[in-house]
Amino acid sequence: MSQIFILADFAGDKCTKTTAELATAAARNASVTAIVLAAPGAGATLAASVKHGPISNVLVVESDDFATHGVAAAADAIAQVIAQKSPNALLIASHAYGKEVAGRVAVATDSGIITDAVDVAADLTATQLVFGGSTTVHSKVSNGVPIITVRPNSIEADLSDSELTEAQVVVSGGRGTNGDFSAVEGFADSLGAAVGASRAATDAGWYPHSHQVGQTGKTVSPQLYVACGISGAIQHRAGMQTSKTIAVINKDPEAPIFDLADFGVVGDLFAVLPQATQGVTAQKS
Amino acid sequence: MRIAVCVKQVPDSWAEKKMVNGVLDREGVDAVLNDLDEYAVEEALRIVEAHGGNEEGGANSVTIVSMGPERATEAIRKALSMGANDAILVSDAALAGSDALATSKVLAEVIKNGGFDLVICGTESTDARMSVVPAMLAQRLGWAQLTFASSVSVDPAANTVSITRTTEAGVDSINAKFPAVISVVEKINEPRYPSFKGIMSAKKKTIDSRDLATVGVSAESAWSLVADSAPRPPRAAGVKVTDEGNGGNDLVKFLTEKKFI
Numbered sequence: 001m002s003q004i005f006i007l008a009d010f011a012g013d014k015c016t017k018t019t020a021e022l023a024t025a026a027a028r029n030a031s032v033t034a035i036v037l038a039a040p041g042a043g044a045t046l047a048a049s050v051k052h053g054p055i056s057n058v059l060v061v062e063s064d065d066f067a068t069h070g071v072a073a074a075a076d077a078i079a080q081v082i083a084q085k086s087p088n089a090l091l092i093a094s095h096a097y098g099k100e101v102a103g104r105v106a107v108a109t110d111s112g113i114i115t116d117a118v119d120v121a122a123d124l125t126a127t128q129l130v131f132g133g134s135t136t137v138h139s140k141v142s143n144g145v146p147i148i149t150v151r152p153n154s155i156e157a158d159l160s161d162s163e164l165t166e167a168q169v170v171v172s173g174g175r176g177t178n179g180d181f182s183a184v185e186g187f188a189d190s191l192g193a194a195v196g197a198s199r200a201a202t203d204a205g206w207y208p209h210s211h212q213v214g215q216t217g218k219t220v221s222p223q224l225y226v227a228c229g230i231s232g233a234i235q236h237r238a239g240m241q242t243s244k245t246i247a248v249i250n251k252d253p254e255a256p257i258f259d260l261a262d263f264g265v266v267g268d269l270f271a272v273l274p275q276a277t278q279g280v281t282a283q284k285s
Numbered sequence: 286m287r288i289a290v291c292v293k294q295v296p297d298s299w300a301e302k303k304m305v306n307g308v309l310d311r312e313g314v315d316a317v318l319n320d321l322d323e324y325a326v327e328e329a330l331r332i333v334e335a336h337g338g339n340e341e342g343g344a345n346s347v348t349i350v351s352m353g354p355e356r357a358t359e360a361i362r363k364a365l366s367m368g369a370n371d372a373i374l375v376s377d378a379a380l381a382g383s384d385a386l387a388t389s390k391v392l393a394e395v396i397k398n399g400g401f402d403l404v405i406c407g408t409e410s411t412d413a414r415m416s417v418v419p420a421m422l423a424q425r426l427g428w429a430q431l432t433f434a435s436s437v438s439v440d441p442a443a444n445t446v447s448i449t450r451t452t453e454a455g456v457d458s459i460n461a462k463f464p465a466v467i468s469v470v471e472k473i474n475e476p477r478y479p480s481f482k483g484i485m486s487a488k489k490k491t492i493d494s495r496d497l498a499t500v501g502v503s504a505e506s507a508w509s510l511v512a513d514s515a516p517r518p519p520r521a522a523g524v525k526v527t528d529e530g531n532g533g534n535d536l537v538k539f540l541t542e543k544k545f546i
Contacts, residue, residue: 103417104424112508131302143508263539267528275533
């Protein structure tokens, strides 16, 4: 049986749901080994949090360099693991760090690379949504150990016997909040969602840049994306339009974001959101 | 201080892009300087301007480095009109359809032999959006990697560079000795518009066009190949309601039906 390695993904010292998604894709036709990169002494705890579902082996590499030398040290370690173990493929989470590590490992191991896959088939054909989500592409690596980065929240993870939680819902605010994110945050809280923001909102200083959804800010593809007071500039749409379900609240019925909406409410977010928050809270209690 | 800025000519962000024979069709669309590279050009200019400027023959220079068809000179002229000194364009028919690995190999070879202290890139190109070339360059050159910078400060006397990077966890501060590869995010600065004088003088600046033999690398076919591609059906039109006092409840009803609550 072939073997696929995944790079275990962590938020702080917590294993993310993305790790389970990578494992689910890898397990379609292979046994799955998770690589854990850790500070000296921290490997065992991290490894214990990773081993679940389809992951049969965990390979721990400990070094001080991961904290001080970032992606360069991570890529060096992974390239050595690949040279020693010759897996059939390596899957990594497709965020900024993951893509950089993948790029360097591809160079170091003379391997082809595919980024931002939304699915990986048993024969390692990767599916990508390109050009702002307008085109579906299937591609395959033709040289070396295929290195594929997979977008978080794209693959239905096998979460058996794990306790992973992560925001599958993002509620974002834009210019329409006028700087008051309380209604957006309240609704996000009721759904257990993460809060996002448009570039207009982060540039105005209303919300931290780290929450920006869009071009170089961040690409998200949650199960549910709720855009509040966001008109839908092209960068923002590129950053969120692969979300599974999209709901929109905007005063302007002509806002381009309505084109993407599965459900749209033309109205004032300061009226709609509090009512919705109350409704969600009432249903949950 | 000699700075190289890597730029790419890409289809206009607003142009409708499509795949032909497994690669992006670049023929039928308007081509522009990748938006995100303008921030890299601007940052390089600001760095040299903060340390004595980039007068011809002086200690500082900004060189634009690009790979692409001859037509890419249009995008390069824009970067030159912003104030860069000169440019190197690697253009060779054998490079058509190159992937990020091949691109980084060619760029690294040019940079390695160019006597540069720093390389500055945008975070990604708006066409492929892979965001891996800066990291690949650092790997190939064996230089420090300072990517996704939201600020850059350089100490030419000490040959050191520091950046800050905003992440979900907070703000990282990263320091390195020259030489280093930097990528900058779009929040770092506001790129200048080329002045009339800049546009005129750019016409006289040198674009050193090189083929693969001159660079000294061989062409590599792409190591990832597109099997097929298809336009995605547009999202089915959704439901749109107007809030007349019940919009929030309507939303909750929809979310309940979809099992989000």
